[in-house]
Amino acid sequence: MPRRRDLLSVLFALTRALRRIEDEAAAADQLTMWQYAVLALVEDAPANQTALATRLDYSKNRLVHDIDHLEHLGLVRREVPPTDRRSNTITITSRGRQTRARIQRRIHDAEDELLRDVPPSTRNQFAQLAADITDGLHRRA
Amino acid sequence: MPRRRDLLSVLFALTRALRRIEDEAAAADQLTMWQYAVLALVEDAPANQTALATRLDYSKNRLVHDIDHLEHLGLVRREVPPTDRRSNTITITSRGRQTRARIQRRIHDAEDELLRDVPPSTRNQFAQLAADITDGLHRRA
């Protein structure tokens, strides 16, 4: 029976490589990984900055600059809902959708290249399990 | 058919939580996650600093301070092999083994708590697939 390995140690090289892939894919459109992550979240549904910070496990003060940048590029809009004038609802623009799709295509291509030696069945199984576990953690948070 | 999700997005929350677990477990023994990672690697086999940097995907200049710290705590030793007096062979001490085991126990306990809602079969399958994929990446590097 082999010794139990730390879970992080068996994920570290993979997530570092994936992080690099996302950084580069986002940088090709003048974005950071975090800005791309915001874009991806608000494409699914508009959200205010506090909700985004919670969901991303990110701090709200850092989000300010990221959303400034996204807004400056015309990829999202800040809208103040009349029901609570303290908050901003972040909404994606059509240009934002295009940019996000372009970045995602780069990411998926690079993922395919990175995992070219992993059999598709292994890979799909892994992705499914990872999604289940992570979604479970999000539901708890 | 649901849209393909970025692999990083389904791993991110998990790896961030695991990173926090390792940071805290290592900090309880005055170490960083990186220093713990070095300790774990040299327990398996002594290695020089360049090899460690490559294996950890870390830079060799940062390793200098980390190994200084580990050496200062008496957890590893630098030994100059007569065959190549430029390099240091980093060897773990018995105190280093004890510290590493103690930190790992904390990590495994915290992992169990984090993943308490994940069925053991799911978890084992996930860990096995992750290890296979990561080991494959290491073999390529």
Next chain:
DNA sequence: TATTGTTATACTCTATAACTATA
């Protein structure tokens, strides 16, 4: 000439706390 480990430096990222305007 190349490599190992080291040092110095600048830069980016991140955490903390305080502030404003609304509620």
Next chain:
DNA sequence: TATAGTTATAGAGTATAACAATA
């Protein structure tokens, strides 16, 4: 009094390049 967003600042983490000793 509490919350959403913002601003300012200090600190940690990281990348780059240059250096000495050895090969």
